[in-house]
Amino acid sequence: MTFAAFSGRPPRRARAAVLALCASVLAVAACATAGGGGNDLVLGLAVPLTDGAGQPDVYGVRSRMGAQLAVDELNAGNLFGGRTLALRIVDDKGDPATAIAVADSLVQDRSVLAVVGHVYSGTTIQAAQKYQGHLPAVATSATSPEISKLGEWIFRVASSDSANAVALARAANGMGRRIAVLYSNDDYGQGLARNFASALRAAGGGVAAMDPFLDDTDDFRPYLRRMQSRGVDLVFVAGLQDPAARAIAQAQEVGLAARFLGGDGIEGLAAMGARYDGTAVGVLFHGQMSDSARAFVQRYRARYKEDPDSQAALAYDAVRLLARALQQGHRDPASIRGWLEGVGAREGGSPAFEGVAGSVAFDQNGDPVNKRFTLGVIRGGGIVLPEAGR
Structure with a gap:
């Protein structure tokens, strides 16, 4: 983040x-x-x-x-x-x-x-x-x-997002055929978007559009209409919750029939209303992930x-x-x-x-090795894990 x-x-x-x-x-x-x-x-x-x-x-x-x-x-x-x-x-x-x-x-x-x-x-x-x-x-x-x-x-x-992006790209390949990326033009967004696109290509997929934004960007409609014209059915957001919330709301306004997926930066969408239900989120922690x-x-x-x-x-x-x-x-x-x-x-x-x-467990770079990063879906004011309760 x-x-x-x-x-x-x-x-x-x-x-x-x-x-x-x-x-x-x-x-x-x-x-x-x-x-x-x-x-x-x-x-x-x-x-x-x-x-x-x-x-x-x-x-x-x-x-x-x-x-x-x-x-x-x-x-x-x-x-x-x-x-x-x-x-x-x-x-x-x-x-x-x-x-x-x-x-x-x-x-x-x-x-x-x-x-x-x-x-x-x-x-x-x-x-x-x-x-x-x-x-x-x-x-x-x-x-x-x-x-x-x-x-x-x-x-x-x-x-690191170099690892998280692999899990997100794997999920994306199973969720959409034509995938677009919206990324925050900062360290977090650039790094996550770059690694996501690379992992997606390595898995045999590709990116139909890749557009940067600033945290105070108000109008995403030009990006979203271009995605609509290209048949995008999944939008990956590499950024934080407020701009993601605006992008999702505006996608619904312009009639873009695409699902949204993001990293841990959009976790807070779960508390922002039912319009974000169905958004997929990669999470670093979830209350049901372990005893x-x-x-x-x-x-x-x-x-x-x-x-x-x-x-x-x-x-x-x-x-x-x-x-x-x-x-x-x-x-x-x-x-x-x-x-x-x-x-x-x-x-x-x-x-x-x-x-x-x-x-x-730290590697030579001070990064945790094989740290758990899992995908959940926003539903009913929370994030639901597919494996919750196992």
């Missing part, structure tokens, strides 16, 4: 979802919080709590909620030899330039041992230059293939009175992963980085980390 610079319309947010989040923002307090006392073990949490218009950012707020739940559960277990785990929370606003500044502030804070974040690919890519050689960072939902090249101090708990996921949903729901999404689950996992290093006595950034490098290694490492969003 990534972010395109703000220009006019508040991007990335389903309007109804933002209104619902206001209570959650109050529940998890202010936008920037320092770590606790001198006895704390401090992790940085770099997330977009607000967007370019100063409004709550859905992805960042829920990431914070998942991270805080993990911290509270861990502290309740007294797992750190009498010390307490704390978060130093910084708001990167989903903006790459701001991400550099907040990353620098975390590096300069000697109490911070490691970082959970960032959420978007663009902010992760820019912040990495500050973390390199200083602080290990575990990105949550950042999926751009470029993150694999950022160096030995950057890890992530979400699978541990189901148990997490129950705990999260009891705490926040709502269901978790991928952002909440991945932030939860990233905190618990770093806490595992702390529990095993790794209490400085270099030692934590070395421990992360060995998670799931066949020789000389530690066992894979079993998170609520799946197992994490």
